[in-house]
Each structure stands twice: as C-alpha cells, then as structure tokens.
Amino acid sequence: MTMETETRTLSRSPELRATGTGRMLTGYAAVFNSPADIGGAWIETIERGAFTRALEGDIVAIIGHDRNRVIGRTGAGTLRLSEDGKGLRFEIDLPDTTDGRDVAVSVERGDIGGMSFGFSVTRQQWDRTTEPPQRTIQQVELYEITVTAFPAYPDTSVGLRSLDDARKEAAIAAREAKRSHIDRRLRMRAQLDIRSRA
Template identity: 40%
Template sequence: MITDKEIRYLTVPKLDVRTQDDGTMSIGGYVVKWDQRSGLIWGEFYERVAKGAFAKSLEENTIKALWNHRMDYVLGSNNNKTLRLEEDSAGLRFEIDLPNNSWGKDAYESISRGDVDGVSFGFNVRSDSWQYIKDEDIYERTLLDVDLREVSPTPFPAYPDSKVAKRSLEDLGVVPKEQRKLEKEKLLMELDLLNI
C-alpha cells in the first residue's frame, strides 16, 4: 500500500469567481469528477476516483485549502467553514472564501484572469483497486477511499512534488511499462531460439 502523500492535478472547465455583498472574494468549482480517467500518471498508469471516495475524510478530517500546495499560504479551512467541500452526483465540489490579505487577493486576481485554471488535491490512499488493461498495455487505478488533506488552486501539474516513486508501484505488483516491454522482448528472443 502506498502510504506517502500523493498529489493530483486536474484542469477544470472553469473556476467560479465572485465577490459577495460584504466584499468577501470566493472561488469554487470541482476538485475532481467521479469516474473520469486522469491523464497518464508518471507514464505508468491512469486513475479514476470512485463516487464516495472522500466521504470519510469529509466527516473526520481537518482539510485546508492552500495556494499551490504551499502550507504558508492557507486560503481556507473546513474547520471554520471558509472551505466548504461537498460530494454531489458529479464529483467533489469546493468553495473557498478567500482571506482578505495579499495572497488571497493575488489568488483571486490570478484565477479571475484565467492564469490559474487548475485544482490539485493532496491525499493518502486508504483503499484502491488496480486493473491491467491488456489492449492498452497499461494499468488503471481506482481510488475507493482516500484520506483527503488539502485542495489547492494551482497553475501547474503537481506530480513532480509527489513522493510516490516507481519502486512503490512495483511493491504493489504494478510492473512498469518499460519492464513489461523488456520481458516481452526477452520472451520473443527465447521463442526464436527454440525455433532454431
């Protein structure tokens, strides 16, 4: 089981931006939509999030909204309801009332202009399932239950910051694509030698 924190980046169709009557700047959108295949992660596998994967976290965890995964730029928290998260029929929806400080204003401006158009989330896996898709020669992972820790508006994919390494994938029995290719070539060579 992978126990290190993982981070996923998703480009969302559009983040909602609004200013409330009291001057509070808010942003919102979806952290992730259910059962939609991700882009290729580390060149090794695709991923989906099952409906309800965040339910336990939403009941138990303190979850923070961070600016680009930076713990020194907290945008909101579910404890004081400046971060609101809800699982609906489409996915995990979020809304953040941004702080009235420099990074809150900067975040609002960058999102309003469209410079920042992604959402990322940091989590630990409680339960997942893996499937090998032979036609594509690729694995697909489904996140069934995750320990959600943070959500972040972010301009760039966060995969390089993740602590998960290919060695961890191998520990799960996921054979990296390059290794599968080498094993296939070796078997074909052995078959050729047997035919001689």
C-alpha cells in the same frame, strides 16, 4: 506499510464569485470516473464516494501545495467541501489577505488554471491485466485542496511509488500462495507416507 501522500491536478479552472462579504472561489478539486493518465505509468479513476469519510476531517485550501499559504479551512468554516454526482466540490471564502487577493486576481486573469488535491489512498483496486495498468481509487484520506497554475497531473513521483508498492504486495501474495501450495503438498505427502506405513 505506510501511506504515501500523493497529489493530483485537475485542469478545470475554478470560478470566482463576488459575495456580500467578499469573494468566493468555487469549482471541483476532483472529478469522479474520469480516467487520468498518470505519467504513462497507469490510468487512474476516482470512484464516487471516495471522499465521503475524508470530509469529516479538518482540511485546508492552500496555494500551490504550500501549507504556509492557507486560504481556507473546513474547521474554520471558510472552506466547504461536498461530494455530488460529478466530484469533490468546493467553496472557499477568500481571505482579505495578500494571498487571497492574489488568487482572486490570478483566477480573473486566467493565470491559475486548475485545482489539485493532496491525499493518501486507503482503499484501491488495481487491474494489471491491461497496459498500462488501471488503478481505481475507492477511498482516500484528504489533506488539502490547492489552487495551481500547473494543471494536468505533473506530480507523479509519489504515485509511482504507489504502483511499486502494489507490485510488491502482489509479488508477496504470489510467494505466499506458492508457499501455501508447497506446504499443502508436503502435508499430503506426509499423510500418504503415514498411511503407507500403517
């Protein structure tokens, strides 16, 4: 099964700080153990430690999920990511470019009101005994963090496919369990037939 890329948006505004060499954007791209309603389809939380392995990769900071508008990169040292007790913390040294200056102005004015991140889930747990179902994200592969003007989880279409995948996996597991049960009964019946003939 291929991993789908998902995005989630957090409605917490980043902070803009002046540094000796320019401007830095700081804040959280994700918060742990904070339930989020994903379009009414399910409730999702991210476990502490979900990003630990992902932080070893080369991750970019971009604008509005546009990979052509890079404003920081872990590989270049212009984006720093870390996990703490609250969530996925970031620091971006904004470039002295049109995009960097535009982001700074938009944050100051309050036009940009959130952060988002693009990821694939590599380990998760579903609880389908509740309505809506509960999804706990335990580990991700992280591709990007994004400054965005549209907080509050607007992009759930890929995430809905993830729920469908989980339901398909559960149906396959149920069929396999049923098949295994039938096979066991057939073997037991065959063994009884052999014994009764002996």
